[in-house]
Amino acid sequence: MQRRHFFAGAATAVAAASVNRAALAALPEPVSQASADTAAPLAPPNGRPYRPVITLNGWTLPWRMHNGVKEFHLVAEPVVREVAPGFFVNMWGYNGQSPGPTIEVVHGDRVRLFVTNRLPEHTTVHWHGQRLPNGMDGVGGLTQPHIAPGKTFVYEFEARRPGTFMYHPHADEMVQMAMGMMGLWITHPRGAHPLIAEVQRDYALLLAAYDVEPGSKTPRVAEMTDFNIWTFNSRVFPAISPLVARQNDRVRIRVGNLTMTNHPIHLHGHEFEVTGTDGGPTPRAARWPEVTTDVAVGQMRQVEFIADEPGDWAFHCHKSHHTMGAMGHDLPTLIGVDHRGLVEKIQQIVPDYMRMGERGMADMGGMEMPLPDNTFPMMTGAGPFGPLEMGGMFTTLKVRRDLGANDHRDPGWYRHPAGTVAREWTGAPLDAQAPRQTAPGTAPGAAQVHKPGHAGHAAPGAPSPGAHDGH
Ligand SMILES: [Cu+2]
Numbered sequence: 001m002q003r004r005h006f007f008a009g010a011a012t013a014v015a016a017a018s019v020n021r022a023a024l025a026a027l028p029e030p031v032s033q034a035s036a037d038t039a040a041p042l043a044p045p046n047g048r049p050y051r052p053v054i055t056l057n058g059w060t061l062p063w064r065m066h067n068g069v070k071e072f073h074l075v076a077e078p079v080v081r082e083v084a085p086g087f088f089v090n091m092w093g094y095n096g097q098s099p100g101p102t103i104e105v106v107h108g109d110r111v112r113l114f115v116t117n118r119l120p121e122h123t124t125v126h127w128h129g130q131r132l133p134n135g136m137d138g139v140g141g142l143t144q145p146h147i148a149p150g151k152t153f154v155y156e157f158e159a160r161r162p163g164t165f166m167y168h169p170h171a172d173e174m175v176q177m178a179m180g181m182m183g184l185w186i187t188h189p190r191g192a193h194p195l196i197a198e199v200q201r202d203y204a205l206l207l208a209a210y211d212v213e214p215g216s217k218t219p220r221v222a223e224m225t226d227f228n229i230w231t232f233n234s235r236v237f238p239a240i241s242p243l244v245a246r247q248n249d250r251v252r253i254r255v256g257n258l259t260m261t262n263h264p265i266h267l268h269g270h271e272f273e274v275t276g277t278d279g280g281p282t283p284r285a286a287r288w289p290e291v292t293t294d295v296a297v298g299q300m301r302q303v304e305f306i307a308d309e310p311g312d313w314a315f316h317c318h319k320s321h322h323t324m325g326a327m328g329h330d331l332p333t334l335i336g337v338d339h340r341g342l343v344e345k346i347q348q349i350v351p352d353y354m355r356m357g358e359r360g361m362a363d364m365g366g367m368e369m370p371l372p373d374n375t376f377p378m379m380t381g382a383g384p385f386g387p388l389e390m391g392g393m394f395t396t397l398k399v400r401r402d403l404g405a406n407d408h409r410d411p412g413w414y415r416h417p418a419g420t421v422a423r424e425w426t427g428a429p430l431d432a433q434a435p436r437q438t439a440p441g442t443a444p445g446a447a448q449v450h451k452p453g454h455a456g457h458a459a460p461g462a463p464s465p466g467a468h469d470g471h
Contacts, residue, residue, distance in 0.1 A: 027073060027114055027116075027152065028063075028064050028071050028072070028073040028114060029073070030073040030074075030075045030095060030116065031061060031062050031073070031095060031101075032075070032095045032096035033059050033095060033096045033097050033101065034096055036057055036081065036082045036097065036235065037057065037241075038054065038055070038056055038057050038058065038241040038408065039055070039058065039059035039060070040408075041053065041054055041060070041406070041408075042059075042060040042062065042104065044104075046065050047065060047070060047106065047109065048106040048108070048109065048188075048190060049106075050104070050106050050188035050189075051188070051198075051199070051202060052104060052202070053102060053104065053184075053186050053202045053203065053204045053254070054201070054202065054203050054204065054408055055101075055102045055184060055203075055204045055205070055233065056203060056204070056205050056232060056233050056235070056240055056241045056243070056395070057232075057233045057234075057235045057239075057240055057241055058097065058099060058101065058102060058184075058204075058233050059097070059101050059102065060101060060102045060103070060104050061074070061095065061100075061101035061102065061103055066112070068110060069110045069111070069112045069156075070105060070109050070110065070111050070112070071112045071113075071114065072103060072111070072112070072113045072114070073113075073114045073115075073116070074094045074095060074100060074101075074113060074114070074115045074116070074125065074183075075094060075095050075115075075116045075118055076092065076093075076094055076115065076116070076117050076118060076119050076123050076125075076147075076169075076181065077092070077093070077094070077095075077096075077118035077119065078090065078091070078092055078093075078118075078119065079091050079092065079093040079096055079097055079098050079180070081093065081097065081098045081180065081234050082239075083210075083229065083231065083234060083235060083236055083239065083376070084235070084236050084239040084325075084376040084391075085239055086374075086376075087236075087374060087375065087376040088217060088374060089180075089210060089212055089217060089218070089219065089229075089234075090217050090218040090219075091179050091180035091210075091219070091234070092119055092176060092179035092180055092181050093180050093181065094181070094183060098179075098180030098181070098182070098208075098234050099180065099182050099183045099184065099206050099208065099233055099234055100167070100181075100182065100183030101183060102183060102184040102185070102186060102204055103167070103183065103184070103185045103186070104185075104186045104188065105159045105185075105186075105187055105188070106159065106187065106188045106189075106190055107159055107160075107161060107162045107187055107188065107189055107190040108158065108159065108190050109158070109159045109187075110156070110157075110158050111156065111157060111158070111159055112154060112155070112156045113125070113154070113155045113156070114152055114153075114154050115147060115152065115153050115154070115155065116151075116152040117147045117148065117149055117150065117151055117152070117153075118149070118150075119149060119176075120149060121149065121172060122140065122146035122147055122148050122149065122171055122172075123140075123146065123147050123169045123171045123172070123176060123181070124138045124139065124140040124144060124146055124147055124153075124169055124170050124171045125138045125155065125167050125168070125169060125170075126138035126139060126167065126168055126169065126170040127155070127157075127165065127167050127185065128165055128166040128167060128168060128185070128278065128298075129163065129164075129165035129166065129185075129278035129279070129300070130157065130159070130160070130165060130185075131160040131161060132157035132158075132160070133157060136155050136156065136157045137170075138155065138169075138170050139170040140169075140170055140171035141171075142170075146171050147171075159187045161187065161280050162187045162188060162189040162190075162193060162196060162280065162281065163187055163276055163277075163278065163279070163280040163281065163300075164184070164185075164186055164204070164254040164256070164276055164277075164278060164300045164302050165184070165185035165186070165187065165278055165300065166182060166183065166184055166185060166206065166256045166258065166278070166300060167182070167183050167184075167185055168181055168182045168183070168258060169181045174221065174222075174224075175221040177258060178210065178211070178219050178220075178221040178223065179219060179221060180208060180210070180219075180234060182206055182208060182258045183206070184204050184205075184206055184254070184256060186204060186254070193281070195275070195281035195282070195283070195284065196275075196276075196281050197250060197252075197275070197304060198250070199249075199250045199251060199252040199304065200245070200246065200249035200250055200251070200405065201243070201244070201245045201246075201249050201250075201251040201252070201307075201408075202251075202252045202254075203243050203251070203252065203253045203254065204253075204254040204256075205232045205233050205253070205254070205255055205256070206232075206233055206234075206255075206256045206257075206258060207230075207231070207232065207255065207256065207257045207258065207259050207263050207295065207317075207393065208231050208233075208234050208258055208259060209227035209229060209230050209231065209259035209260065209261075210227060210228075210229040210231070210234075211223040211226065211227045211228055211229070212228065212229050214375040215373055215374060215375060216374070217374055224260065225260055225261065227259070227260070228325075229325070229392070230259075230317065230321075230322040230323070230324075230392035230393045231392065231393065232393055232395060236325060236376060236391050236392050236393075237316075237323070237381050237388075237390050237391055237392065237393075237394035237395055238381035238382075238388070238390075240394075240395045241395070241408075241410065242312075242395055242396045242397070242398045242410050243315060243395060243396070243397045243398065244397075244398045244400075244403065244407070244408050244409070244410065244411060245307035245397065245398070245399050245400075245403075246307070246399075246400060246401070246402075246403040246404075246405070246407075247307060247308060247310055247399055247400060247401045248306060248307065248308050249306070249307050250304060250305070250306055250307075251304065251305055251306075251307050251397075252275070252302060252303070252304045253272075253302070253303050253304075253315075254276075254300065254301075254302045255293075255295050255300065255301050255302075255303070256278075256295075256299070256300040257295040257296065257297055257298065257299055257300070258298070259297065260297060261297065261319075262294050262295065262296045262297060263294070263295050263317040263318075263319065263322065263393065264292050264293070264294045264295075264317065264318040264319065265292065265293055265294075265295055265301070265303075265315075265316075265317060265318070266291060266292040266314075266315070266316055266317070266318045267291055267292075267303070267305070267313065267314075267315050267397065268291075268313040268314045268315070268397075269309045269311060269313040269397075270291070270305045270306075270307065270308070270309060270313070270397075271289040271290060271291050271305065272289070272290065272291070272293075272303040272304055272305035273287040273288065273289060273290075273303065273304055273305070274287060274290075274293055274301055274302065274303055275287065275302050275303065275304045276300075276301075276302035277299065277300060277301060277302070278299060278300035292318055307397065307399040308399075309399060310399045310400060310401060310414065311398075311399060311414045311416075312383075312396045312397075312398050312413060312414040313396060313397040313398075313399065314394065314396060314397075315394070315395050315396060315397050316390070316393055316394040316395070317392070317393035317394070322392050322393045323390045323391065323392045323393055323394040324390070324391050324392050325375075325376045325391035325392060376391065381394070383413065384413040384414075398410070398411055398414065400414075
């Protein structure tokens with residue numbers, strides 16, 4: 001009797017979730033991605049048509065149609081992400097990569113997602129931003145039991161509104177997000193939509209941050225705020241693909257933030273409008289032009305513009321340390337400190353001592369210094385005019401006149417028309433007109449103070465005003 005009741009209850013629960021038993025008989029074959037290159041857009045082979053997105057250094061998960069339902073199979077598993085060439089990080093992700101594959105569906109699609117857990121601990125998947133039955137929301141303990149290692153769960157709901165969404169676990173979140181469990185979800189509009197423009201280029205990227213000690217391979221999961229690897233789709237410049245557009249294309253860029261801080265995302269050379277959030281398309285009256293949009297923690301922002309200015313335009317987070325790689329940041333600021341005669345003395349005590357930061361940190365961009373194994377340089381990336389001194393949340397928008405409509409390949413560096421590049425002034429020098437009065441960072445008449453107990457802060461050689469005339 002008890003047993004019969006148990007089964008009856010179980011059957012009711014399954015029916016309530018409208019998951020057809022026959023559909024569960026055979027799991028869709030999971031598809032895995034070994035490469036961290038940008039995959040070609042996945043043109044929908046069946047179902048309602050749409051223009052696919054490009055996930056920079058990512059890919060879109062194929063599906064199968066089963067009685068009119070789009071079936072996807074996500075496998076949560078440990079992966080190794082090549083964050084930069086030769087810099088490998090042990091992460092947790094989905095189907096071979098972190099971030100996991102982008103899921104693309106169309107407004108009104110019925111979607112069934114199988115989630116298999118190959119992690120060493122339980123997980124769930126929360127479909128960030130979706131309207132769905134409460135029991136499909138993926139909050140472990142609250143709306144469903146956790147998915148134990150080795151188990152497969154099935155989620156099913158209708159894509160009820162178009163927009164840019166994400167997915168991530170709602171189980172042991174601090175660890176699972178710090179290890180890279182995340183992905184993008186795009187719901188395309190069904191045909192023409194009054195608030196969603198047709199675009200020629202549609203890019204998607206997810207902001208993720210990691211704390212990987214130089215020389216190690218696994219992120220420190222106990223970190224709360226002090227991350228040192230800042231990434232677009234878990235890649236750092238110059239390992240991230242460029243955004244490519246043909247001149248006068250309308251371009252959409254979707255940016256999701258699953259880091260633990262906000263990121264002011266900034267585009268050079270063009271102004272854009274925020275046309276959507278993870279709440280859907282923004283009303284037209286709520287749009288205004290800007291060149292930087294802040295993407296707060298847990299948010300998605302969709303920006304759109306006409307790429308009408310040819311060139312290689314920077315696209316980056318405006319927090320300057322987020323465009324850098326792993327760095328020791330307990331450094332004193334030494335700008336303006338004269339090290340003459342000091343380096344040799346320090347090297348008698350610390351043989352590896354290197355003078356750094358005396359003229360700012362730009363010297364680092366062109367410097368080749370030995371790094372611990374499995375570390376990428378703090379400032380890297382070379383452009384046609386020299387080192388770019390960028391290494392994190394940075395890439396380029398490459399606008400070209402002559403590009404194929406669906407050509408997303410890197411066209412190389414921009415060839416500037418003659419006379420359109422900033423150049424050295426060759427007229428009369430400024431020094432002749434207005435000689436420098438002080439060394440940089442030295443207030444005129446400031447007292448020369450040597451603070452005791454500041455052994456690491458080499459101050460004895462601080463220059464007197466006017467004495468610092470370069471080296
Ligand atoms: Cu940032």
